[in-house]
Amino acid sequence: MTARVLMVQGCTSDAGKSALVTALCRWAHRRDISVAPFKPQNMALNSAVTADGGEIGRAQAVQAQACGIEAKVDFNPVLLKPNSDIGAQVIVHGRAVADMDARDYHDYKRRAFDAVMASHRRLVETYDAVIVEGAGSPAEINLRDRDIANMGYAEAVDCPVILVADIDRGGVFAHLVGTLALLSPSERGRIAGFVINRFRGDLALLQPGLEWLERETGKPVLGVLPYLHGLYLEAEDALPRDRRVKPDALLRVAVPALPRISNHTDFDALRAHPQVDLHLVGPGETPPACDLIVLPGSKSTRADLAWLREQGWDAAIARHLRYGGKLIGICGGLQMLGRAIHDPHGVEGEAGSSDGLGWLDLETRFELQKQLHRVRGHLSFGGAHVHGYEIHCGVSYGPALARPFAQLDGGRSDGALSADGQIIGTYLHGVFDDPQALRALLQWAGLHAAECVDVRALREASIERLADAVQEHLDTAALEQLLGMVTCVP
Known part of the structure; x- marks a missing residue:
């Protein structure tokens, strides 16, 4: 039958x-x-x-x-x-x-x-x-x-x-x-x-x-x-129609809405959190004052990095960090935070290299084989459990990776944490979905009495x-x- x-x-x-x-x-x-x-x-x-x-x-x-x-x-x-x-x-x-x-x-x-x-x-x-x-x-x-x-x-x-x-x-x-x-x-x-x-x-x-x-x-x-x-519910593709303004929120988060933003569902847990005001910042908008900037994933990382610079985000990030703000780069965002991005095979567009934003001492090279993994582990600071998934062609290397963001099951490590503790880079999509990891990351960003939100239970x-x-x-x-x-x- x-x-x-x-x-x-x-x-x-x-x-x-x-x-x-x-x-x-x-x-x-x-x-x-x-x-x-x-x-x-x-x-x-x-x-x-x-x-x-x-x-x-x-x-x-x-x-x-x-x-x-x-x-x-x-x-x-x-x-x-x-x-x-x-x-x-x-x-x-x-x-x-x-x-x-x-x-x-x-x-x-x-x-x-x-x-x-x-x-x-x-x-x-x-x-x-x-x-x-x-x-x-x-x-x-x-x-x-x-x-x-x-x-x-x-x-x-x-x-x-x-x-x-x-x-x-x-x-x-x-x-x-x-x-x-x-x-x-x-x-x-x-x-x-x-x-x-x-x-x-x-x-x-x-x-x-x-x-x-x-x-x-x-x-x-x-x-x-x-x-x-x-x-x-996780959006199929379109960015959220309406911004959920929370005037009483305790933590302000800004995310640039890149032209080729990928997996913006990474931020669903932040959008759902009652203490967090998440602002997806579109083209032509001035990056707002905030506690945390998150650089999202991208399907065209070098092109979106050029867009960031055109929109003034490089200067905004420098000013944000100078005043003590926190910064996270996820997947393509991690790659943008490094010193350089190399795409010799033209995996994401025209072959070539681009200078990164230079906030993490690493470089990324795009390979033909895409990495697809479901992962679990714990954060290197505080030990909170974390789970997520990797989807990327870039392979990152450099001294910054000696201070990983997370230790993964199976002996691998992920990402980087800057020496001053202000900047995180990670390849893990869904990094905010685990309630333990979400609370730990919000506390790191300055929300010290973060409520527990379980996005899977909400879904x-x-x-x-x-x-x-x-x-x-x-x-x-x-x-x-x-x-x-x-x-x-x-």
Whole structure:
């Protein structure tokens, strides 16, 4: 017996596909259904290291948590990590295969689709249900040829599709009707119903519109999900929409929003902490006065380092340190803090070298082989437990590494701690996720009575809220039918 497959597609990017798939995964898991998430093709700079040692989008790692299983490369067989406006690193079954521009990748899609279908077959043979997330919108008619992310996949495997739209942005009926109009007849026929997301207000005032939509399209509205405030789910790619200003916060943290920032989910624990005011500083904004600056990861480290200098961050960091502020560099941020970055093979762009910011006595050389590791260990100061994951092509070397940031299980060390204790460099993504490490790092940064925040527990609670919303607001009988589930309660 093979799994039932149900796909969620969206009228727009950020319509709520990831959240709805997460919610459906936990809803099915609660009912003792063996369920797995799947995203055929993802484009994101937020990635995760899987249990089987590969790299996938972080949204699929969260969806795996919702299913109660470990993340695997088959959950996201094709991952595109943009490194320019027209190009991306192509990752297939967890491993980087090449850098391609949009035209080259279009030609490569036939091979990519073979990888998608290989993962699909393994999943449907292993699980009772597979909940699939589309990418962007299925109505991008210029991308229909050789599509592997939306209807191209749905047609190939013959699965029903739920179409989700975000009412908070306005134009929800136009989005839904317009998307249907741009689909082919066979694609339109596999739309099983609509879900309207992020609604706030009186549902009775929306009801006439829902009735019109059903009459106009002949498709059922499966439900209206409310706007759920305060969810802590790892973003697939986009930076957070709103800054959560905390006027009573005790620690101020500034993070430059690099053009190719990667794994900004590293800062979710800081955003969630009630005593921390986190400010993602965009282009043209003056770096604010703060207690801690964190240089994030980057998919184009040398180019983003040049951007930092153009934006005046080199002078801002020097001033920040002169007045006693603390500084952390994570992955690409660590590399920027060194004396030089060398990319002889052109791994992240044009081959060459760049001068670093010079705050740590180390250099970095980019190699062709990417390092992918899940790691555990303890901080070199205070001994707090730390866990995280490494995703990097750079290999750093130099005297600064003699004072490591962390000692890892297995005998390895990570990163560097400056002699004066003001600067940390680490390759560990997720370094703030362990409650012990978070508290220790906040104390190091000056928050001496730091509260304990467990970001994984917050994420788990958010997943539960999403599943509750499915149970309360969606047509669960219709969902059961789509997934071939037997209703246990009349």
